[in-house]
Amino acid sequence: MTSLRLHNTMSGQTETFTPLVAGQVRMYTCGPTVHDYAHIGNFRSFLFEDLLRRVLIQNEYQVTQVMNLTDVEDRIIKKAADKEITIDEFTEPYIEAFFEDLDTLRIERAEHYPRATRHIFEMVSLIEVLNEKGHTYVSDGSTYFRIATFPRYGRLAHLDVSGLKAGARVDVDDYGKDDPRDFVLWKARKPGEQSWDTPLGAGRPGWHIECSAMSMKYLGESFDIHTGGVDNIFPHHENEIAQSEAATGKTFARYWLHAQFLQDAVGAKMSKRLKNFSTLREVLAEGYQPRAIRYALMTGAHYRSPLAFSPELLKAADSAVKRLDEFAVRLGPIPSPPVGVGQGGGGDVQQRWDDALCDDLNLPAAVGHLFEFIKTFNTRLESGKATADERAGAMAMLRHANRILDVITFPQAVDAEVERMITERQAARDRRDFARADQIRQQLLAMGIQLDDTKDGTRWKRIR
RNA sequence: GGCGAGUUAGCCAAGUGGUAAGGCAGAGGUCUGCAAAACCUCCACCGCGGGUUCGAAUCCCGCACUCGCCUCCA
Numbered sequence: 236m237t238s239l240r241l242h243n244t245m246s247g248q249t250e251t252f253t254p255l256v257a258g259q260v261r262m263y264t265c266g267p268t269v270h271d272y273a274h275i276g277n278f279r280s281f282l283f284e285d286l287l288r289r290v291l292i293q294n295e296y297q298v299t300q301v302m303n304l305t306d307v308e309d310r311i312i313k314k315a316a317d318k319e320i321t322i323d324e325f326t327e328p329y330i331e332a333f334f335e336d337l338d339t340l341r342i343e344r345a346e347h348y349p350r351a352t353r354h355i356f357e358m359v360s361l362i363e364v365l366n367e368k369g370h371t372y373v374s375d376g377s378t379y380f381r382i383a384t385f386p387r388y389g390r391l392a393h394l395d396v397s398g399l400k401a402g403a404r405v406d407v408d409d410y411g412k413d414d415p416r417d418f419v420l421w422k423a424r425k426p427g428e429q430s431w432d433t434p435l436g437a438g439r440p441g442w443h444i445e446c447s448a449m450s451m452k453y454l455g456e457s458f459d460i461h462t463g464g465v466d467n468i469f470p471h472h473e474n475e476i477a478q479s480e481a482a483t484g485k486t487f488a489r490y491w492l493h494a495q496f497l498q499d500a501v502g503a504k505m506s507k508r509l510k511n512f513s514t515l516r517e518v519l520a521e522g523y524q525p526r527a528i529r530y531a532l533m534t535g536a537h538y539r540s541p542l543a544f545s546p547e548l549l550k551a552a553d554s555a556v557k558r559l560d561e562f563a564v565r566l567g568p569i570p571s572p573p574v575g576v577g578q579g580g581g582g583d584v585q586q587r588w589d590d591a592l593c594d595d596l597n598l599p600a601a602v603g604h605l606f607e608f609i610k611t612f613n614t615r616l617e618s619g620k621a622t623a624d625e626r627a628g629a630m631a632m633l634r635h636a637n638r639i640l641d642v643i644t645f646p647q648a649v650d651a652e653v654e655r656m657i658t659e660r661q662a663a664r665d666r667r668d669f670a671r672a673d674q675i676r677q678q679l680l681a682m683g684i685q686l687d688d689t690k691d692g693t694r695w696k697r698i699r
Numbered sequence: 700g701g702c703g704a705g706u707u708a709g710c711c712a713a714g715u716g717g718u719a720a721g722g723c724a725g726a727g728g729u730c731u732g733c734a735a736a737a738c739c740u741c742c743a744c745c746g747c748g749g750g751u752u753c754g755a756a757u758c759c760c761g762c763a764c765u766c767g768c769c770u771c772c773a
Contacts (some may be wrong), residue, residue: 470769553723
């Protein structure tokens, strides 16, 4: 089997992936901040993480994936306070909606979905370790991480930290600190804010500490893969590394993978601030199928390239997915027992498919190989040369690809009622009673069944 | 200003030294009682200018333009 190669932001190189423990992968995938519905751009990242997970599993790794739910943060606190409800009351509907959206897009569930508010103790403990090791200071009741005590700071983002002092956006934080580069670990309680009473004082955790505390709890002090959107590289992931490695003295995450943004139709980053985003629900309301959205976001571009989200992209995805469906229909009934991929009609397409995915998850290239195969095989089907074994091999390949894509609708087993109506229609056609034949065709269409008359007889498929 | 990514057909996109995968759209054709669908075929001098090389979309230099990050945004 080809070895899996992944692009590591830390080195800037595509590296051969070797897990810490053979056969097992522990990974932490940055999840949503549940202050609102996740937008379609957020889901590009989650679909990238789903792709990674599925490819790892396909490569026979046992995967332990953790996805955090950030349920305490400035926006959440403000919004909850405005509504005069608790943080939990405020975030609950968005958490529920998030899981519904995951299901809609067929994103596989992670093993753990820890919530920040349920891990205050772990965060406080970690901060206490940092206190003991002299990496922190207190100002106005808040605890800060002192960057000057961590020389490697900036390695992930490849930033020259001395330049940050002159940065254009210093001091946007609501809280004061000694040095603009420092970041807050524990925020002192402010009037009217929900807070936790801890040895660090009354307050709440900073943004970054949750990911360090929760990843270490579920994955250990050192684990294999950490992912997120490119905007997480700095400061979020940089800060996670600083506080984690300062506390443990060990390498935090070994491979850092980052998904590029989804852009709006004119090429700007999709963000809440610009209001140029859509939620998944809004896109569905426009009539697009979930699988077309999934396909568009996964195959529209390699995960490290920007992708512009547009109606054209979705329409193209919808047509492409239907072409895959159609191929499955054309293969017809597959004799049992099915043969393996590669036997018969599969050829070496599976190898090319797998190789592309092992090359830093190059799904767009893999899909190209798949369609190339489909075109070639269609010619064989058309000429009637394809054997039953070849058709079974092609079907096996389609199912193999769908373990990653998860968008294909395979033809269902024989439907007796549909078969009976088709037979009746054929009889009508044979006696040239086309009025009756067309009537039956209309009935089936109303049932969501579309008929295709071919020289080999009538095929049918569900169109909804 | 610093750092990073990018510029391939009407649109999306793969391709990192040997003369351009694939999808969508479009045109033509096949099939067909009609229709719809489907299938096939066709469709690119790879941002601009130099250079290296027998050979470059692919390497080097310069230029132009786009996008992102530079403290709480996937």
